[in-house]
């Protein structure tokens with residue numbers, strides 16, 4: 001389990017950002033709690049788990065920059081004055097790691113030694129990528145989270161690189177107590193989950209987040225559904241008494257934890273295995289999506305409120321297959337605006353819009369969106385098409401539970417509003 005420690009890179013990035021008030025609710029900080037003796041759960045948008053050991057503290061994750069000062073204040077006021085000895089990142093996502101600098105600054109202001117930051121070896125390359133693609137990440141997060149356009153969380157982030165990197169896991173000692181760090185791929189390729197054998201406490205990171213797993217995110221890089229299911233089963237085999245998740249509340253009780261972990265593993269494995277089976281039958285992506293028998297999402301921790309089962313299947317297909325969709329016209333295609341213009345030139349816009357409205361009235365918003373899109377793109381001056389397109393996506397956003405799908409729908413509404421507000425041709 002133990003790797004030789006390697007040194008991370010020094011940090012050199014910009015200062016923290018401030019949040020507009022409308023975004024503050026999203027970053028809401030809930031009540032903190034003592035889970036077991038010496039185990040404190042500091043609830044935040046991305047939670048922080050605290051192990052108070054003999055003479056030193058281990059923190060699992062740091063919260064996002066904006067919430068870290070409140071987390072530190074809560075810890076000091078209500079729980080412990082011991083120095084923070086080590087910080088473990090569960091993965092390199094912005095909401096889990098960017099509070100590190102505030103925690104380090106706080107430690108040094110007390111005259112404590114700088115806490116060592118420990119993470120999987122792929123966290124550092126992730127930070128490098130975030131710096132390389134900061135503007136793109138800002139853009140894509142504005143859509144995914146329907147954030148106001150001025151927000152630039154990635155351009156303004158401070159990435160505190162790990163001091164110690166592990167590959168397949170390692171054991172660490174804090175205040176004489178041993179903690180097992182385990183690596184698996186799942187939501188990311190750089191995950192660490194933490195097991196405290198002495199107290200039977202499990203910190204899952206985002207491997208468990210009280211919603212259908214974020215294994216399919218349409219905006220972001222590859223996820224790993226099968227490895228994720230494997231990790232959940234490894235966690236369950238340890239028989240934890242308390243599960244401290246990356247997001248959402250603590251789950252306690254051996255039986256409840258086992259059910260939550262194993263049902264989530266079963267859900268992921270069902271989608272994964274079916275995609276593989278259908279790929280082996282020679283099916284293209286759209287046929288795979290049509291033919292899957294979707295596993296139930298009725299457990300409280302499997303609701304598709306963030307990701308969506310369809311996105312997970314797409315991600316499995318992407319992991320093992322290429323991008324070709326099986327349509328020979330699409331392998332070296334015309335631009336979609338040219339295709340739309342050719343269609344509208346052949347049929348005229350009116351019959352397409354009539355058909356789209358009929359579909360809408362019959363309740364088929366999905367197909368109506370596809371039809372209106374031909375007119376919006378093929379005849380960009382057609383205000384009726386833009387208004388219908390906007391109204392269709394507003395209606396879909398109102399009825400959609402997946403935050404990530406809703407984000408795309410709301411971006412369409414904003415795009416239509418901007419187009420309609422600009423002086424037309």
Ligand SMILES: [Zn+2]
Nearest residue numbers: 046093206246
């Ligand atoms: Zn997260």
